[in-house]
Amino acid sequence: MTRRHLARRGLNRLLRPLHLRIVTDDLLHEGDRRLERLAASFHDVYRAEHFPDLPERPTRAARLARLDGTQLPEAMHLLHGLHASLASGPGDVVEIGVCQGYTSALLASELPDGRDLWLYDSFEGLSTPTEEDELLDDTLGLGSMAAYAGRMAVGEESVRAQLAAVGFPPERTHIVRGVLGVASPPRELPDVVAFAYLDVDLYEPTLVALEALHPRTRPGSVLVVDDYGFLSTGPERAVERFLAAHPDHDRWVAEPPTGHFCVLTRR
Numbered sequence: 410m411t412r413r414h415l416a417r418r419g420l421n422r423l424l425r426p427l428h429l430r431i432v433t434d435d436l437l438h439e440g441d442r443r444l445e446r447l448a449a450s451f452h453d454v455y456r457a458e459h460f461p462d463l464p465e466r467p468t469r470a471a472r473l474a475r476l477d478g479t480q481l482p483e484a485m486h487l488l489h490g491l492h493a494s495l496a497s498g499p500g501d502v503v504e505i506g507v508c509q510g511y512t513s514a515l516l517a518s519e520l521p522d523g524r525d526l527w528l529y530d531s532f533e534g535l536s537t538p539t540e541e542d543e544l545l546d547d548t549l550g551l552g553s554m555a556a557y558a559g560r561m562a563v564g565e566e567s568v569r570a571q572l573a574a575v576g577f578p579p580e581r582t583h584i585v586r587g588v589l590g591v592a593s594p595p596r597e598l599p600d601v602v603a604f605a606y607l608d609v610d611l612y613e614p615t616l617v618a619l620e621a622l623h624p625r626t627r628p629g630s631v632l633v634v635d636d637y638g639f640l641s642t643g644p645e646r647a648v649e650r651f652l653a654a655h656p657d658h659d660r661w662v663a664e665p666p667t668g669h670f671c672v673l674t675r676r
C-alpha cells in the first residue's frame with residue numbers, strides 16, 4: 410500500500426463521523442473498470458445466447474457501462490435492431506429524445522461509414538403530458554404525470570461531448586433542436602431511415618415522430634419505442650394508434666426483466 414493510500418485511509422477514518430469520504434481518481438477509475446468488466450461479461454453471455462450474429466465492436470463494453478437509465482438487455486436489443494436494419498438496406502439512423510447522449514454515443518460507435526446520425530430533442534426536458542399520458546410508474550416520485558413536464562432537461566453540449574468521446578464525425582451528425590408536437594413534427598429528416606430509437610416518454614411526441622418517420626422507412630427498417638407500458642401510458646397508446654393506420658409492421662414487445670420497449674419492423 411502506497412503512502413497516498415495510507416493517507417487517504419487515515420483521512421477517511423477521521424471523516425467518517427461527518428459521513429464524508431475522500432475518493433481519489435484511481436478509485437473512480439477502478440470503479441469504471443469494474444463496471445466495464447461486468448458489462449463485457451453480460452454482453453458476451455447475452456450475445457452468445459440471443460444474438461450470435463451481432464458484429465463485434467472492441468469499445469462496446471465501455472459504451473454499455475456508461476448507459477444511464479437504459480438497461481443492458483434493452484441496449485442489446487437496440488444493437489440487434491440497429492445491425493439488422495443496416496444489413497437490410499440503405500438509410501440513416503435516428504434518435505428522438507437524446508437527453509445527455511449516452512444512447513446516441515452507443516449507436517454512433519456502431520455506425521459504419523456512409524450512415525449519418527440524426528438526433529432530435531428540445532433540450533428542455535419532457536413536454537407537457539396530454540390526457541393520453543396516465544402515470545404508470547412514478548419513477549421520480551413526483552406524484553402526477555403533469556409534474557414530469559420539464560424533467561430530464563440536459564444541454565446539447567453534453568450530447569456533442571459524448572459523440573466526440575467516441576470519435577463520431579461532426580459532419581455526419583445532425584442535431585435538430587425543437588419541441589415535437591402536433592403542430593411541430595420533426596424537421597430535416599433523412600431521406601431514408603434504416604433505424605430509429607424513440608425515447609421521449611410521452612404520447613404526442615412519440616406519435617408525431619412515428620408518423621413523420623413512416624414515409625421514410627422501407628421494408629426491414631426498425632423502430633424501437635422505449636417506455637412501452639412504463640412511466641406513462643403514452644408511448645404504448647401512440648404505437649397502437651400508429652399501427653392501426655400503418656399495419657405493415659411486425660411488433661415485438663419486451664417484457665420485464667428484458668425491459669419496457671417495443672420493436673417495430675416494417676414488412
Ligand SMILES: C[S@@+](CC[C@H](N)C(=O)[O-])C[C@H]1O[C@@H](n2cnc3c(N)ncnc32)[C@H](O)[C@@H]1O
Binds near residue numbers: 477511534563610
Ligand atoms: C428519457 S430522455 C432520453 C434518454 C436517452 N435516449 C438515453 O437513453 O440516454 C427523454 C428526452 O426526450 C426529450 N423530449 C421529451 N419530450 C419532447 C418533445 N415533445 N420534443 C422534443 N424532445 C422531447 C427530453 O428533452 C429528454 O431529453
